[in-house]
Amino acid sequence: MGSLSPAPSLHPSYHNHTLSRTFTMSLCEQCISGVRHEGTPEGKFEQIGGVECYVATPSGDYDKSKAVLFFTDAFGLALNNNKLLTDAFARNGYRTIIPDYMRGDPVPLDAFNKPGQFDMHAWIAKHGEDVWKPDVDNVVAALKAEGVTRIGTTGYCYGGPAALHLGYSNTSSATVMTHPSLLQPEDLERYRDESKIPLLINGCEVDHQFPPDFQAKADEIFKDFAPGYEKTYWEGCTHGFAVRGDISDPKVKAGKEGVFEATVKFFQKHL
Template structure:
C-alpha cells in the first residue's frame, strides 16, 4: 500500500509539472503574438499595424522599372574635371533649345533616365543629364539612406549644376534652357526655378518640396504628381497647389493663357489618377493605365517647355 501511495504521489507531481509546462508555453506564445506583430496583425495597443516602415522623404523611393533593356543613343561628356554628363543631341532636325535633366536618386546612368534625354533629343532638344552624385548614386542594396543623402550636400550639387549650365551656354552654344527633374531631381527643378537664369521648369513627383520653395520660384514651373504616390501624398500635393493658388500664381491648365492677372511667374499642378510614384519615367509600361498617364505627362512637359522656351 505504501508503494501505491508513492506511485500516486509521483503521478500527481508529474501531472502538475506537465500542466505548468503547458501553461508556460501558452504564456510564451501569447506574449510573442502580443508583442511582436507581423504585417496586418495587431500591435500591443490592439490597433491594426498595416504601415510598417511607411515610405517617406527620409527613405528611398520605390525602384520601379529601371528599363534595363533600353539601349541609349547618346554619349558621355566631361562637364569639368569633377562632373560627367550624358549628352543626347537632335539628329536631322533644328535645335529648339537645351533641357537640363535632374536625375532621380538612382543616378544619371540609369537607363530610364537616359531614355528621357534621348526622347528629348528626338523632339529637337539638346538634352544633358549631369551626374550630380559623382559616381555615388543610391543603390537598392544600400541601407543607410539618410547617411547617403547627407553625403551629397546641396551646396556641392548647386555648384555642379552651375557648371553644367555654363557648359551648355559655352561648349554647346545654346541659350534657351529649360530644366526637368524626376523625384529627387524634381526638387532640384524647383530650386533651379528659384535661382537659375532659365526659361521654364518641370518637376515630376518632386520629393521634399515645401510651400516656401514654391513661393521662391521665379520661372514658369509645372508640377506633375501621381494620385497613388506613397512618398508624396495627395494631401501634400494639394497643400502645394493651394499655396500657389493663394499666391495668385496658379494657372487653370497647362495651356491656360490667362497669365496677365497672376502675381508672378505662372505655375500649374497636375495630379494623375490611379498611378504612383515614378509612373512617368520608371513605370510599368505594360500597364495601360500607367502608359497612358506617362504619355500624357510627357506631352504636358513638351507643351510647357515649348510655350515658355523661345526658339
C-alpha cells in the same frame, strides 16, 4: 519601352483636396523601386563644365540656343530608364543633358532587388545641396559660354530641388518637376516669391513624397503665380511612375506617356 513621343489622345486629370500630413525630407522606398526599361541609349557621355554628363542630341537641325537639363532620380546615370527618357526629349527637338550631380555615387541598381535594405538616410546625408549645387551651376555656366541662352529643367524625384534651384535664380526659362522628393511647402513659397519662371508639376495618386495634400498646397501657393503654373495628376500611378513605372499597367503607361507629353508641350510653350 518604345517611343515616348507625345500621345495627343492622353489627357491629364486633376485632383485637389486636403489631408493632414507632416512633409518628409527623406527619400522613401518608392524612390528606389520600380521597373527597369529595355532599350539602347542613343546619346553619349561628355564633360561639360568639368562634370560628367549624358547628352542626347536631336538627329536633325535644332535650335542650339536651347537645352534641357534632366535632373534624375537617385539612380542617376546608372539607370537605363533615365537615358532613354533623355533620348526621347532629343527626338522632340531638344539637346538634353543629364549631369552626374551625384559625382559617380548614385543609389546602386541592385537596390531594386533589395526592398527595404538600402540605407537611404545615409545616402541622402552624402548627397545634399552642397554636393549637387556646384556641379549644376558649373554645367549651366559652361552651356552659357557655348551660346545656350534658354534652359528648360525637368526634375524627377531627387531631381526636383535642382530644378527649383535654377528657377529661384531665374537662370532657367521653364521648370518642370515630376513626383518630386525632398521638398517642403516653404520651397514652393520661395519659388513663388523669387522666381519669374513658369512651372509645371506632375503628380500622382500614391506618393509619400508629394501626396495629394501637398499637391493641393502647391495649387494654393501658385494660384496667382503670374509667370504661369500648370499641374497634372495621374490616378492609378505611384511615385516614380514617370521614370520607373510598369508600363504593362494601362494607367501607368498612360501616366508615363502623359507626363512626357505635358513636359514637351510645356517646353514648346515656354522654352
